[in-house]
Amino acid sequence: xxxxxxxxxxxxxxxxxxxxxxxxxxxxxxxxxxxxxxxxxxxxxxxxxxxxxxxxxxxxxxxxxxxxxxxxxxxxxxxxxxxxxxxxxxxxxxxxxxxxxxxxxxxxxx
Amino acid sequence: xxxxxxxxxxxxxxxxxxxxxxxxxxxxxxxxxxxxxxxxxxxxxxxxxxxxxxxxxxxxxxxxxxxxxxxxxxxxxxxxxxxxxxxxxxxxxxxxxxxxxxxxxxxxxxxxxxxxxxx
Numbered sequence: 545x546x547x548x549x550x551x552x553x554x555x556x557x558x559x560x561x562x563x564x565x566x567x568x569x570x571x572x573x574x575x576x577x578x579x580x581x582x583x584x585x586x587x588x589x590x591x592x593x594x595x596x597x598x599x600x601x602x603x604x605x606x607x608x609x610x611x612x613x614x615x616x617x618x619x620x621x622x623x624x625x626x627x628x629x630x631x632x633x634x635x636x637x638x639x640x641x642x643x644x645x646x647x648x649x650x651x652x653x654x
Numbered sequence: 655x656x657x658x659x660x661x662x663x664x665x666x667x668x669x670x671x672x673x674x675x676x677x678x679x680x681x682x683x684x685x686x687x688x689x690x691x692x693x694x695x696x697x698x699x700x701x702x703x704x705x706x707x708x709x710x711x712x713x714x715x716x717x718x719x720x721x722x723x724x725x726x727x728x729x730x731x732x733x734x735x736x737x738x739x740x741x742x743x744x745x746x747x748x749x750x751x752x753x754x755x756x757x758x759x760x761x762x763x764x765x766x767x768x769x770x771x772x773x
Contacts, residue, residue, distance in 0.1 A: 576760075578760075578761070578762075580764075585766070585767075586766055586767075587658070587745050587747070587764025587765050587766055587767055588697065588745075588762075588764050589764070590761050590762065590763070593761060631696050631697070635760065640702075640709060640710050641699075641710070641712075642687075642699050642702070642710075642760075644696030644697050644698070645696050646694075646695055646696050647694075647695070647696050
């Protein structure tokens with residue numbers, strides 16, 4: 545049974561690097577992992593996506609180890625405006641299932 | 655570029671009543687998704703359309719939920735009759751299928767959602 549697991553909450557301070565890990569079982573070599581950010585009363589917003597090793601864009605990095613049993617979203621130098629809920633989504637090519645994690649509530653403090 | 659539009663934004667009904675939600679995806683996006691997001695949980699996929707065909711509706715409670723995308727653009731999600739446990743935010747998203755290295759993945763663009771309260 546496909547399942548994604550994330551920590552429920554994390555605290556950080558402005559300027560720190562934050563790493564949020566998502567555990568996903570039974571993930572195949574070509575299954576994509578995507579991270580979304582959600583603010584209250586809004587729909588999720590795309591952050592980053594990948595399926596192997598490391599991906600970096602202007603706002604985050606995504607690390608996927610060789611065993612692919614987990615992935616880590618890295619947010620460099622967070623600010624107060626990064627306070628939000630972060631979700632990982634795994635797109636399972638076999639069966640075409642899209643499974644979201646339960647979300648990690650990140651609180652950034654001054 | 656206009657985003658995904660949803661209406662209404664809020665709806666309050668009594669149990670056993672019917673309700674319908676509307677979604678207008680981003681122009682040109684072939685794939686449309688409906689999600690249910692219960693408070694404190696991640697979104698759960700209810701149904702996925704590719705143009706006007708259903709790709710996945712395995713988690714749609716078909717005894718009370720229905721969805722259609724007749725012309726491959728707008729979509730409507732209906733609940734009839736509603737139950738208390740249907741109280742949630744209903745999110746619509748759309749995407750273009752991107753293929754690469756023999757696989758495909760979706761960057762989904764979400765609408766603001768419809769918050770449904772069933773009393």
